[in-house]
Amino acid sequence: MLLLALAAAAIGVAIIFGVAIDTVMSRRAVNRSLRAATWDDAEIAQVRQRELAVPATQRIFVPALQRVGRGVGRFAPASVVERLDLELTYAGGSTTWDGERVLAVKFVLAVGLPIVTALGLPWLGFGGLVVLVGVGLMAAVGWYAPEWILRSRSGRRQHAIQRALPDALDLLSITVEAGLGFDAALDRVAREVRGPLGGEMYRVVQEMRLGRARADALRSLAERTDVEELNSFVLAMIQADIFGISVAQVLHVQADELRIKRRQRAEEEAQKLPVKIIFPLLFGIFPALFVILLGPAAISIYENVIQR
Numbered sequence: 307m308l309l310l311a312l313a314a315a316a317i318g319v320a321i322i323f324g325v326a327i328d329t330v331m332s333r334r335a336v337n338r339s340l341r342a343a344t345w346d347d348a349e350i351a352q353v354r355q356r357e358l359a360v361p362a363t364q365r366i367f368v369p370a371l372q373r374v375g376r377g378v379g380r381f382a383p384a385s386v387v388e389r390l391d392l393e394l395t396y397a398g399g400s401t402t403w404d405g406e407r408v409l410a411v412k413f414v415l416a417v418g419l420p421i422v423t424a425l426g427l428p429w430l431g432f433g434g435l436v437v438l439v440g441v442g443l444m445a446a447v448g449w450y451a452p453e454w455i456l457r458s459r460s461g462r463r464q465h466a467i468q469r470a471l472p473d474a475l476d477l478l479s480i481t482v483e484a485g486l487g488f489d490a491a492l493d494r495v496a497r498e499v500r501g502p503l504g505g506e507m508y509r510v511v512q513e514m515r516l517g518r519a520r521a522d523a524l525r526s527l528a529e530r531t532d533v534e535e536l537n538s539f540v541l542a543m544i545q546a547d548i549f550g551i552s553v554a555q556v557l558h559v560q561a562d563e564l565r566i567k568r569r570q571r572a573e574e575e576a577q578k579l580p581v582k583i584i585f586p587l588l589f590g591i592f593p594a595l596f597v598i599l600l601g602p603a604a605i606s607i608y609e610n611v612i613q614r
Contacts, residue, residue, distance in 0.1 A: 396460035415448030479557035
């Protein structure tokens with residue numbers, strides 16, 4: 307019994323000793339992790355320098371606009387923010403801007419410009435009616451101007467994609483007919499094509515490399531651009547992938563169709579030219595022409611008839 311008691315005591319002491327060693331080792335590992343995660347003064351100074359290297363607009367104004375946008379977004383319809391987000395996507399997207407911040411800019415301008423106008427016009431000596439009209443006009447300009455600018459930028463980007471798409475599809479068709487697969491050919495074309503279309507194609511290639519299905523990547527491309535010709539191309543490629551149609555044949559047909567549409571757009575613009583040139587002729591060229599042709603005759607008539 308004494309031997310059993312001594313053996314049990316030895317086992318208990320060994321267990322306690324083992325637990326104590328394990329606890330000490332665990333605490334040492336935690337302390338080492340904490341010391342490794344703790345920054346010294348030099349590292350803190352470097353982090354502060356990196357933060358101060360960011361422009362003040364991103365450190366101060368952009369977060370402030372985010373808060374204002376959230377406050378205004380509570381009272382504005384959800385469709386307004388969604389529309390602004392969609393326009394930002396069509397304009398190329400941004401890492402620092404979203405629909406709430408654009409809404410905040412609209413609100414700040416719609417409030418700030420009328421205040422400046424109400425204070426500035428009386429100082430310049432204008433009356434109450436002019437001040438009232440100016441305040442209303444500045445409020446409208448402040449509210450709608452940011453969205454107009456955003457839509458103009460998205461329209462230019464979509465037009466650039468529309469103009470570059472026929473040449474890109476020609477190059478893609480030739481590359482596929484030369485023996486490359488569609489993914490490799492798309493990667494090749496994305497590196498050759500400049501502008502927003504090349505960037506969008508490269509993004510599609512990167513998404514497919516990360517494991518996304520080709521159809522889903524192409525649908526996302528159509529949603530980000532909202533160009534009619536590109537939507538038709540995406541739909542044709544998805545259908546070709548589903549029904550097993552030859553990709554080279556589909557690309558050849560799509561390239562021919564886009565060339566025809568480009569020629570039709572050029573003819574349409576040429577037909578609009580006579581109408582567009584009327585106003586420059588009336589207000590720019592004809593007055594100068596009349597001065598050159600009739601000016602000497604008017605001077606002669608004045609000298610010979612009116613002065614006599």
